[in-house]
Amino acid sequence: MIVCALSRHSFRRYLCLNLYMLSSLLVSAGRYWALIQYGLRSNEYKYFYFYSDAVLTIFLYLALITLYLRVFDEMNVEKYVRFAAVLLLAGTALFSYGVVQQSSNKMLTGFFFELSQNLYFVGLVLTYVLWGAILKLRETRTQLIQLVLSLGIYFSAFAASFALGNMFPGDYRFLGYVVPVFGCLLPLAWAYAFWKLTPDARMSTARLAVVPR
Amino acid sequence: MATLIFLLSAAALLQFFISYCRSLIAASIKQPLSAEVRDVTGIPSTTSGEDFARVIQLLDLCPESPRERGHIRAINAYFQLLTFLRSTVARIIPALIAWTDMERGQCTYFAAVALDRRIAFSRDMLAQQIEV
Numbered sequence: 607m608i609v610c611a612l613s614r615h616s617f618r619r620y621l622c623l624n625l626y627m628l629s630s631l632l633v634s635a636g637r638y639w640a641l642i643q644y645g646l647r648s649n650e651y652k653y654f655y656f657y658s659d660a661v662l663t664i665f666l667y668l669a670l671i672t673l674y675l676r677v678f679d680e681m682n683v684e685k686y687v688r689f690a691a692v693l694l695l696a697g698t699a700l701f702s703y704g705v706v707q708q709s710s711n712k713m714l715t716g717f718f719f720e721l722s723q724n725l726y727f728v729g730l731v732l733t734y735v736l737w738g739a740i741l742k743l744r745e746t747r748t749q750l751i752q753l754v755l756s757l758g759i760y761f762s763a764f765a766a767s768f769a770l771g772n773m774f775p776g777d778y779r780f781l782g783y784v785v786p787v788f789g790c791l792l793p794l795a796w797a798y799a800f801w802k803l804t805p806d807a808r809m810s811t812a813r814l815a816v817v818p819r
Numbered sequence: 820m821a822t823l824i825f826l827l828s829a830a831a832l833l834q835f836f837i838s839y840c841r842s843l844i845a846a847s848i849k850q851p852l853s854a855e856v857r858d859v860t861g862i863p864s865t866t867s868g869e870d871f872a873r874v875i876q877l878l879d880l881c882p883e884s885p886r887e888r889g890h891i892r893a894i895n896a897y898f899q900l901l902t903f904l905r906s907t908v909a910r911i912i913p914a915l916i917a918w919t920d921m922e923r924g925q926c927t928y929f930a931a932v933a934l935d936r937r938i939a940f941s942r943d944m945l946a947q948q949i950e951v
Binding site for chain 1: 835839
């Protein structure tokens, strides 16, 4: 995806999205190193996995906020969007801390798992609101629309997977197959958006809404 | 709580998926089909959902460009979803039949445009081999 963005001169335009992908690549390499070094069932690997997952989710949340800034760039509400984003992130972290504090499992990994799960759901709600704003404002930039929609698919797929994991605790066989597939969707869809679509490409959002407007 | 989150997330996933597929189709619908592809597929001026399987079979015969693989699968999944809707929900709500037919036709157009691109890709590869 980064190669596609660089070759189409879109790296700086969507800097946060590209930085997220870059950090995701580094984290994957780090996880592989921890797996080889300490083994799948070691505490070191577990800690590394959950910490890095929470950090990556926060990065993705920040990337989503930059998409908000892009959609609302002509309305001069940058200050308010940033303030609301920080407030929501702090609120989610506090809520996750509260949930872990009340449970019997007070390990730090529990907090990071809870935080990731809650951030995926908050991310889904925020992407849904952003999609609503795109339809309302009649945003026409095809590349931006596809980036937001693929992020929506990613967040909702992960939020549903986490919820399914909570509904059937202990049975992770299904998630073991599905989660890696979902993980590939976002880089593929973003790579396609950067490679195939020019920043000037336009489309009408009226035909994209599931319920005709 | 988890059940509620699952239901909401699944509904959002479905909605985002449909909108994403429609955005892919909308981007391809502006591209005209070459006369060659029209001849090969037998598609007249308008495309129909009935031709989708045949166009996909033709697509499978052409060497694929790795960048397009995922999107054809996404549209294929969207087409299957529409077919399922047409044979179930549309029987109760007849107004849905026209909508699913139109969407299925556009899926066929997307596949035909992809076929056009694959033919051009194969031709380029052949030309490069001849040069070597």
